[in-house]
Amino acid sequence: MSNAGKKRNSQLSEIWRRYKKNKAAMVGLVILVIILFLAVFADLIVPYSKCIDQIGAERLQGPSLKHFFGTDEYGRDLFARVIHGSRYSLFIGVATSLMALVIGAVLGASAGYFGGVVDTVICRIIDVFMCVPPILLSLAVVAALGTSMRNLIIAITVSCIPGNVRLIRSLVLTVAEQDYVEAARSYGTSHARIIFRYVLPNAMGPIIVNTTMAISDMILSAAGLSFIGMGIQPPSPEWGALLSSAQQYMFTSPYLLLFPGMFIMLSSLSFNLVGDGLTDALDPKLKD
Amino acid sequence: MVKFVVKRLLYMIPVLLGVAFLVFAILSLTPGDPGTIILGITAKPEDIASLNAQLGYDRPFFIRFFNYIGDIIFHFDLGTSYQSREPVIDSILARFPNTLKLTIFSMSVSSVIGISLGILSAVRQYSVLDHVCVITALIFACIPGFWLGLMLLMLFSLKLGWLPPYGAGSLRHFILPTITVSMTSAAGLLRLTRSAMLETIRQEYIRTAKAKGASEKRIIVRHALRNAMIPVITTLGTSFGASLGGAIIAETVFAMPGMGTLITTAIRQKDIPTVMGATLFLATLFSLIILIVDLLYAFIDPRIKAKYRNGGKSHE
Amino acid sequence: MVLKIENLSVSYETDIEVVHAVNDISFSIEKGETLGLVGETGAGKTTTALSIMGLLPERTARVRSGRIEFQENDLLALSEREMQHIRGDKISMIFQDPMTALNPVLTVGEQIAEALILHNTDGYTQKEIEARVEETLELVGIPKERKKDYPYQFSGGMRQRVVIAIALVCNPDLLIADEPTTALDVTIQAQILSMICDLQRKYGTSVIMITHDLGVVAETCDKVGIIYAGEMVEYGTLYDIFEGDEHHPYTVGLFGSIPNLKENARRLHPIEGLMPDPTNLPEGCSFSPRCKRCMEICMKKKPAVYENNGHQIRCHLYDAGMQKAVSENRKEAGEDGR
Numbered sequence: 001m002s003n004a005g006k007k008r009n010s011q012l013s014e015i016w017r018r019y020k021k022n023k024a025a026m027v028g029l030v031i032l033v034i035i036l037f038l039a040v041f042a043d044l045i046v047p048y049s050k051c052i053d054q055i056g057a058e059r060l061q062g063p064s065l066k067h068f069f070g071t072d073e074y075g076r077d078l079f080a081r082v083i084h085g086s087r088y089s090l091f092i093g094v095a096t097s098l099m100a101l102v103i104g105a106v107l108g109a110s111a112g113y114f115g116g117v118v119d120t121v122i123c124r125i126i127d128v129f130m131c132v133p134p135i136l137l138s139l140a141v142v143a144a145l146g147t148s149m150r151n152l153i154i155a156i157t158v159s160c161i162p163g164n165v166r167l168i169r170s171l172v173l174t175v176a177e178q179d180y181v182e183a184a185r186s187y188g189t190s191h192a193r194i195i196f197r198y199v200l201p202n203a204m205g206p207i208i209v210n211t212t213m214a215i216s217d218m219i220l221s222a223a224g225l226s227f228i229g230m231g232i233q234p235p236s237p238e239w240g241a242l243l244s245s246a247q248q249y250m251f252t253s254p255y256l257l258l259f260p261g262m263f264i265m266l267s268s269l270s271f272n273l274v275g276d277g278l279t280d281a282l283d284p285k286l287k288d
Numbered sequence: 289m290v291k292f293v294v295k296r297l298l299y300m301i302p303v304l305l306g307v308a309f310l311v312f313a314i315l316s317l318t319p320g321d322p323g324t325i326i327l328g329i330t331a332k333p334e335d336i337a338s339l340n341a342q343l344g345y346d347r348p349f350f351i352r353f354f355n356y357i358g359d360i361i362f363h364f365d366l367g368t369s370y371q372s373r374e375p376v377i378d379s380i381l382a383r384f385p386n387t388l389k390l391t392i393f394s395m396s397v398s399s400v401i402g403i404s405l406g407i408l409s410a411v412r413q414y415s416v417l418d419h420v421c422v423i424t425a426l427i428f429a430c431i432p433g434f435w436l437g438l439m440l441l442m443l444f445s446l447k448l449g450w451l452p453p454y455g456a457g458s459l460r461h462f463i464l465p466t467i468t469v470s471m472t473s474a475a476g477l478l479r480l481t482r483s484a485m486l487e488t489i490r491q492e493y494i495r496t497a498k499a500k501g502a503s504e505k506r507i508i509v510r511h512a513l514r515n516a517m518i519p520v521i522t523t524l525g526t527s528f529g530a531s532l533g534g535a536i537i538a539e540t541v542f543a544m545p546g547m548g549t550l551i552t553t554a555i556r557q558k559d560i561p562t563v564m565g566a567t568l569f570l571a572t573l574f575s576l577i578i579l580i581v582d583l584l585y586a587f588i589d590p591r592i593k594a595k596y597r598n599g600g601k602s603h604e
Numbered sequence: 605m606v607l608k609i610e611n612l613s614v615s616y617e618t619d620i621e622v623v624h625a626v627n628d629i630s631f632s633i634e635k636g637e638t639l640g641l642v643g644e645t646g647a648g649k650t651t652t653a654l655s656i657m658g659l660l661p662e663r664t665a666r667v668r669s670g671r672i673e674f675q676e677n678d679l680l681a682l683s684e685r686e687m688q689h690i691r692g693d694k695i696s697m698i699f700q701d702p703m704t705a706l707n708p709v710l711t712v713g714e715q716i717a718e719a720l721i722l723h724n725t726d727g728y729t730q731k732e733i734e735a736r737v738e739e740t741l742e743l744v745g746i747p748k749e750r751k752k753d754y755p756y757q758f759s760g761g762m763r764q765r766v767v768i769a770i771a772l773v774c775n776p777d778l779l780i781a782d783e784p785t786t787a788l789d790v791t792i793q794a795q796i797l798s799m800i801c802d803l804q805r806k807y808g809t810s811v812i813m814i815t816h817d818l819g820v821v822a823e824t825c826d827k828v829g830i831i832y833a834g835e836m837v838e839y840g841t842l843y844d845i846f847e848g849d850e851h852h853p854y855t856v857g858l859f860g861s862i863p864n865l866k867e868n869a870r871r872l873h874p875i876e877g878l879m880p881d882p883t884n885l886p887e888g889c890s891f892s893p894r895c896k897r898c899m900e901i902c903m904k905k906k907p908a909v910y911e912n913n914g915h916q917i918r919c920h921l922y923d924a925g926m927q928k929a930v931s932e933n934r935k936e937a938g939e940d941g942r
Binding site: 124125127128129130131132133134135136137139140141142143144145146216220223224227228229230240243247250251254257261264265268269272273 | 302303304306307309310311314315316317318319426427429430431432433434435438439441442446529530532533536537540541548551552554555556560563564567570571574575578
């Protein structure tokens with residue numbers, strides 16, 4: 001056991017060694033850590049009350065020392081709202097990607113490993129889902145369930161499941177065809193042991209990378225849906241929602257648009273860079 | 289080949305029925321009945337009940353579904369809007385051209401930019417051009433489309449006054465929305481094309497071609513391009529879906545009367561028939577695009593073509 | 605003299621490390637002759653071949669020294685455009701893995717014709733080119749009707765025939781065959797080898813046969829070079845290598861590693877250890893860490909080439925004043941089953 005643990009550690013340190021070499025990936029990681037820090041310690045950085053306090057005398061003021069990012073049309077501090085907004089985006093991004101991953105993994109792995117009728121049924125259903133563009137699927141779910149944080153998460157997860165099922169199915173199929181799996185089968189290893197010991201660990205790299213990249217996309221989708229009023233509603237300080245209400249004031253107060261947009265971009269960018277870095281670090285073969 | 293096309297077209301029928309069922313099922317989860325939504329909660333319960341009966345809402349789920357499908361197939365009728373009491377198909381046909389134009393413009397712009405720069409970037413790997421392309425693509429892939437739209441609007445319409453900010457009256461109205469939608473997918477296509485091209489250039493048959501004495505240009509054009517395009521073409525369908533999605537959001541930014549604004553307005557008004565009709569309409573269009581992409585794919589890769597020709601069986 | 609290589613050294617250089625792939629290799633080939641280059645995987649055989657073709661990876665590979673003379677031209681001094689005229693026309697190459705060496709989206713006919721079109725100095729018409737493609741296909745034993753087929757429709761052995769057809773269609777003066785049969789079944793191997801030999805005899809082509817299989821060498825080659833860690837440790841005629849008295853200890857080891865039915869040996873005699881790390885070669889003789897007959901000098905000084913009637917050996921055992929050691933070496937070679 002301790003031996004296995006040691007092996008695992010050395011593997012991780014090897015991945016980390018390769019990851020560190022990639023400058024862009026390190027930049028992404030630093031941005032990601034900062035944004036995570038802001039989200040986790042938002043209350044310590046600036047109390048939530050600042051997000052809701054409406055100061056009538058300080059409406060639509062540009063960035064200043066008192067209000068780093070300025071104030072909105074109700075005189076609320078935009079800095080506080082953006083910082084607390086990071087919680088929504090990160091939570092939604094991570095939650096939807098993980099949920100879509102788990103559901104995708106269960107369906108995709110069953111389809112790929114068992115094949116036959118299971119595979120056919122799952123594939124036909126996915127074919128149908130794939131014919132509806134993701135945003136329409138999300139909109140239909142929102143239309144049926146109404147707008148709320150929970151429903152937004154469901155809507156985005158649903159739209160992202162079909163792609164995951166296909167990816168994981170093909171990964172499992174590829175790994176299951178490998179000679180070492182064939183070898184394991186030939187000396188009578190059980191299905192469960194093959195799946196957990198051989199198939200999953202070997203398909204793990206692409207799955208981790210894909211999930212990281214998915215978070216980046218999900219953050220953009222969530223912001224987009226909130227922006228068109230189909231996601232998180234104002235007055236919640238979600239970034240897309242902030243942009244939606246700022247739209248009216250874009251000629252007089254462009255900073256209202258600038259800061260939330262920058263944060264959406266940076267958080268999406270950080271996951272994307274980390275994903276890219278992981279691609280190379282987890283699979284040195286893929287490197288150019 | 290003809291047989292394959294016919295087969296694929298026939299397969300579309302169950303898929304489209306499935307899509308209709310999916311959309312119908314999701315939207316049937318909506319709480320509340322149409323009678324209440326149309327007449328308001330203050331209306332008399334008997335009126336609401338009779339309207340529900342008139343709309344067929346009191347029937348079981350599957351009967352309603354088959355009626356809906358029957359109306360579509362036999363009468364080209366997607367139902368009646370709860371709000372305007374007009375046929376849904378009329379408001380779709382009035383707005384669809386704008387969305388279609390915007391999607392086609394964006395797809396064309398993003399394919400041209402994304403694929404050509406992707407190839408150039410791969411061929412000149414590690415050059416200044418390559419670095420610029422890769423970094424720009426990365427940033428554009430992470431900029432929310434609607435935010436880019438807002439920024440463009442602010443700069444070119446409000447500050448500089450070069451282009452109209454809202455509406456869909458002329459082609460000039462489409463310039464900013466097209467840039468907005470196409471940049472995100474161009475970025476994705478560039479990254480994909482670049483990596484597909486790099487992967488192809490590393491293949492052994494490229495070395496064989498070099499050993500024959502082929503020039504670099506010939507190797508790229510004759511040997512690498514077609515192979516590298518295979519993965520790119522397979523994602524064109526997805527990319528069309530993304531452009532459609534981008535168009536839906538961009539319509540909100542540029543207040544353009546299109547399918548996106550139609551759907552979002554309908555959702556806000558709980559106008560379920562409109563949401564359902566519009567969603568189904570776009571999904572059908574998207575399925576046809578996927579079909580076309582599949583056929584294109586078969587055309588470019590002889591292995592796939594042969595597989596279809598022999599009815600699923602391939603050599604070796 | 606078709607090809608003459610003098611003191612060729614090639615390395616692969618990246619930010620992290622420098623791989624010394626080929627170190628000071630020299631050899632030459634006459635018209636119609638077959639030279640075998642033998643060595644373990646990673647010994648630098650393919651790098652040597654790619655240097656001749658001018659196909660070394662541009663970013664990392666560097667020719668540190670040496671000269672490659674082909675028909676009175678210094679290939680290393682030619683421009684890329686001039687090399688393109690030679691590649692495929694005067695010198696062509698057969699690659700190791702036929703499964704990946706053909707372009708999947710072009711028909712085999714198109715791929716064979718391409719070499720002709722690229723080097724069409726005699727102004728052949730489309731029709732003549734097609735005729736030549738068909739002729740070449742028949743020559744390598746593929747029915748000409750199959751020129752419209754795609755590579756995936758062929759088996760491995762048939763694909764290698766196509767690769768050979770591509771290499772031969774322009775009647776090259778030099779053919780480099782890089783492990784042409786390693787990826788194939790034994791029966792197919794024999795067919796392909798005898799085909800290469802027949803065609804060579806027919807057209808008087810010179811061949812460099814790269815292999816790690818001494819059996820292939822015995823069947824096809826006139827001269828043999830044994831390569832170890834990027835160095836030519838022994839070079840001579842087929843007779844010198846297989847029947848000669850004097851050998852490099854590595855050659856002795858190589859022969860000891862293959863089974864011999866005539867001898868009633870209980871076991872093979874593999875060479876102990878692994879090839880040295882090419883980023884960090886030993887100071888003296890590269891083989892010294894594995895050599896049974898290693899002496900003190902071997903670990904300090906690179907051995908010079910000992911030559912006897914064209915038979916070259918790069919080993920301190922043959923330094924002047926080492927005759928006693930040599931005779932012992934002979935004795936051991938005898939013990940090892942020759």
